[in-house]
Amino acid sequence: MLFIKLRNILCACLALTVLTFPGPVLAEYGLNLTQGVTPISREVYDLHMTILWVVTVIAILVFAVMFWSIFHHRKSKGAVAAQFHHSTGAEIAWTIIPILILVAMAVPATQVLIKMEETEDTEMTIKITGYQWKWHYDYMNEGFDFFSALDETSNTIRQLKSGLNPDEHENYLLEVDNPVVVPVNTRIRLLTTAADVIHAWWVPDLGWKRDAIPGFINDNWTYIEEPGTYRGQCAELCGRDHGFMPIVLKAVSKEEYADWADEMKLAAAAAADESGKTFTMEESMAKGEDVYKTQCAACHQANGEGLPGAFPALKGGAIATGDLPGHLDIVINGKAGTAMAAFGGQLNDAELAAVITYERNAWGNDTGDLVQPADIKAAR
Amino acid sequence: MSSSQGEYFIPEPSRWPLVGSVALFVAFVGAAGMLNGSGFGTFVFGIGIAALIYMFAGWFSDVIDESLTGNYNKQVDVSFRWGMSWFILSEVMFFAAFFGALYYARVLSVPWLSGEGNGFLTNQILWSEFTAAWPLSAMPDPSGFSQFQEVIPWNDIPLLNTIILLSSGVTVTFAHWALKKNNNKGLCWWLAATVVLGFIFVYFQAGEYVHAYQELNLKLDSGIYGSTFFILTGFHGFHVTMGATMLLVILIRAMKGHFTAENHFAFEGVAWYWHFVDVVWLGLFIFVYWL
Amino acid sequence: MSEAVAHHDDLHDHKPTGIGRWLFSTNHKDIGTMYLVFALIMFFVGGAMAMIIRAELFQPGLQYVDPLFFNSMTTMHALIMIFGAVMPAGVGLANWLIPMMIGAPDMALPRMNNMSFWILPFAFAMLLSTLFMSGGAPNGGWTMYPPLVTQLNDAFPFLIFTVHFLGISSIMGAINIIATVFNMRAPGMSFMKLPLFVWTWIITAFLLIASLPVLAGAVTMLLTDKYFGTSFFDAAGGGDPVMFQHIFWFFGHPEVYILILPAFGIVSQIIPTFARKPLFGYESMVYATASIAFLSFFVWAHHMFTVGMPLAGELFFMYATMSIAVPTGVKIFNWVATMWKGSMTFETPMLFAIAFVMLFSIGGFTGLMMAITPVDFQYHDTYFIVAHFHYVLVPGAVFALFAAIYYWLPKWTGHMYDEKLGKLHFWLSVISVNVLFFPQHFIGLAGMPRRIPDYNMQFAEWNMISSLGGFVFGLSQLLFVWVVIKCIRGGEKASDQVWEGAHGLEWTLSSPPPFHSFTTPPRVTDAVAHS
């Protein structure tokens, strides 16, 4: 009979899952939590496995009793119903025993939690700010900072009906343009906050995630023991492209890190230089297109047409083709209560000048206006 | 035809619930339209509210008729009592949300922003200029908010209003005693006094709002102080207005002689409501104005 | 017992006729039926949205919908399933059954009862209309966290007002249920004789009254923040976005028990019937339910472990949350003890009830894992959470509702449903629901965040399997509708008691029962009470 067959299949499946679910074998197939690469992440993993085993054993016991009576105390086998309906002893037992189990679980959990919240004695600090939809990393002791957004290839593939195969890109949606680089064997303080809406910074290999909340700073730390590239994603719904703001963290040796930091400092100095420059139309349009693609296209779309109702079109838009001061104002100061952020704090004068020039001249917005970094400085 | 079977009373089918649902629907759609800046929002909202009033009038007059024709027995009375008590509990919880917000702002978020407890880095990195105070007249980022210099002191109109509202609680109790002695005249007078006190309260409260807006520059958008102040006093004021209106209806019914010493749930329900409004005010007076 | 109620049928029911019977109804059965039908429709609407979600997640890459629309689907799916399907279904059952179980002719406040139903279609018309608005339907998640939710455009006030509207409906429904049970019990029906379904509903009603107004307050503050310049949830003015989360979850956690407690009640009625043995530990069941409800007001911040609360707060909410496992465990053990040494048969309601006990427990166990704060830092906002709550909601709450329908449908219609088809529905559902949700544990642990429309290849296999399970589960529900329709239209005549082991006042009425359930109060003896 069909039913009996189905029932057997079900039982087999259940047995299989119950038996194998917590098994370490499955970890290799990416079915389980990662052990991670920090002392804390390993403790978290151990805690996870402990609880998993505890509940699995309880589950097996409880379900075993249930299935025992299902098979043996059935009417078709001639079972006659007993009429008892309580047993004080049993009831006390199955109240007290779970309490004891829970207490036993709470003790190690409390210990790990206390350790995680202990953020003193760190050697360096990185402030991580979530934006719609990119991350900003500020190396507070080193004096440089940068944005990190979804890489170009993933971004092309992920467009709706792109027809491209995500299979071609190994780290599809888990790759960024500028990874965040940190030294190994260093106690690093990671501060999370956000500029617009709530995001959450999560690299599973570090063993935790933490919300990035606008207006508040959350304090965390990590200590990575193994060099490597660790990937994660934004873990708090933050709007349309929440799924597309990955995190790539490179842990390198202290020496490599020092070299990298020096390079970053030089680059920062060079960028500051640019703000005094005067651009030609071609330079400005080229730079502007770059900035637009990385900063603005997520909302206003590459073709400037926006998404009706959510993000206004800039192509032929009232502001983008209207008075220049109005345009400068909305880009620099944003618009409160909407997704339009204040880019004055995110981009330097040269970038702002370029992107505004671009918006005023691309897609048939032929205003002919050429905005210079100096104009931005004046408008700030 | 209503059927009263044995001990039970079951009303016949009624169109009021449906009218009420439609009225609320229209009112909500209208209000949403208003907020979205659509031209006819206000008009639609008006229709909805009118329909709502029509519904209340119709529904309650059915209930009153049934009550007067003696359809209601003890059982129905008790049902109404349970209904009213649990409704008041739901109102209590509604206010609890706003009191919770006030508590959270004063005890947690404002101190955090100024660097206490968990907020050390928050203050240092993001709001280093900010120090906590209550009333919070200097917001973490003052741009875009209405700055106020002073707030309304507790020992002025609010104190007077407290006395008014507490007295109205007393007068409504006197009205109840009169009713229990079948003294209809006493009932009407004490009720009238309560209604008057209620509306005086609302009048003073409105005056206070005008004062806050025009002279103190204390507004809904005056940061968290203004937000909690107006949302709490505003919803309370709204409830007082509703309560006073309900009392007025009860007064009119009392003048028509609808109540007897034994059968006057409508009066009691409204009186309970009035006491609830009173207690909420005490909370407001202590936590919003005084402390 | 039956002689006490035997003369019901000759008391003639004057049923109103035509469309007015439904529009203006003051009858608990008609209103209950409308609730149930409405809930079923909404289950399909919300389910259709889930199918869109599962279709987009079937493979990596964006094939069908824009990410913004995907977010709308997630948000609307949850709002519709919770407020439109599971809650109304629970209220519908309460309407049908409570008067019949306590020996009353109807609900205490029949007109208000009708209004609490009729609000629903209008409220959901309002919510669904946002799908056609510029900027799209709400897409900030059912949790409506600011500041994201305030970025919504035209749909925003509709979302807020829908929540207010639904709140009004639920509060009226809850008040009615409490007034009915407190005041309409037949003589002799003391509280400790109430069937457990009634008990769970009293407690649920209390949760509704205490928690929904808080949600109304929370969304009101969202509204004033967006349109009137208040800064409750804005640090610049001294507020805090996290404050919303506290207020929301103060409502939200009791809400999940609002969804599950009536299910507990249902299962507590069904298992004794088919085990032909009284419910084990009736009193401890009552106390456990009350404790769960009480504790549910002190655990809310377990949804917010990652927001960066002070350590003391994290510890408090961890311990409080863990403690809920104790009373819930008592319930599970009592059900198992009821089956123990029973004389069991396995009709469809019993199959669903057994599946409930097992699969709800699995969901409860993962809940307990998430209660452990340091580990929840990893689990939070991943598919592990999605797996947890679908286990407690779908094979939990929804299965219990299916069980209830199969169990009481013969009583309501007077006909037996098709047992073969019912069993087929069960087996299809129970297998596919596990194929649908079990793999989500794996992808969650492996690191897939929730609320994303697209993902890396490493999550591809299990997502595909999950989607396939989802499609099968969805299609299986069409079978359910067919079974119900078939049963309403005819079938083998059901006896008054329907099930050999059934006890309780509702089984003393005829099948189908008279229009006004108990027009004269029945005499309640120990024999009828205590199912």
Ligand code: HEA
């Ligand atoms: C019906 C709905 C329902 C129910 C009943 C529950 C029950 C529980 N839930 Fe769940 N939960 C949800 C619906 C529900 N939940 C939803 C919808 C969300 C997500 C919301 C969102 O973010 O969108 C959520 C999220 C959620 C979180 C937040 C996770 C996160 O976002 O990071 C947590 C954390 O603690 C949690 C815990 C629990 C616990 C401890 C229980 C307990 O009540 C479970 C108790 C049961 C058992 C433990 C099993 C049986 C017990 C025994 C057999 C006894 C012996 C056992 C032991 C001693 C171990 N739930």
Ligand code: HEA
């Ligand atoms: C009671 C509540 C409830 C119920 C019953 C369900 C039922 C289902 N849910 Fe849902 N769900 C939630 C409550 C619920 N869910 C909540 C609270 C969230 C969180 C939202 C948020 O993050 O804000 C969520 C989120 C959620 C997600 C995560 C989305 C994301 O994070 O991006 C997914 C993904 O798989 C999902 C799937 C499903 C499926 C497949 C079902 C199935 O059980 C549905 C089955 C029913 C049907 C399918 C309908 C019947 C059949 C037809 C319509 C016929 C047509 C059928 C076919 C074409 C196959 N749900």
Ligand code: CUA
């Ligand atoms: Cu940023 Cu999600």
Ligand SMILES: [Cu+2]
């Ligand atoms: Cu919860």
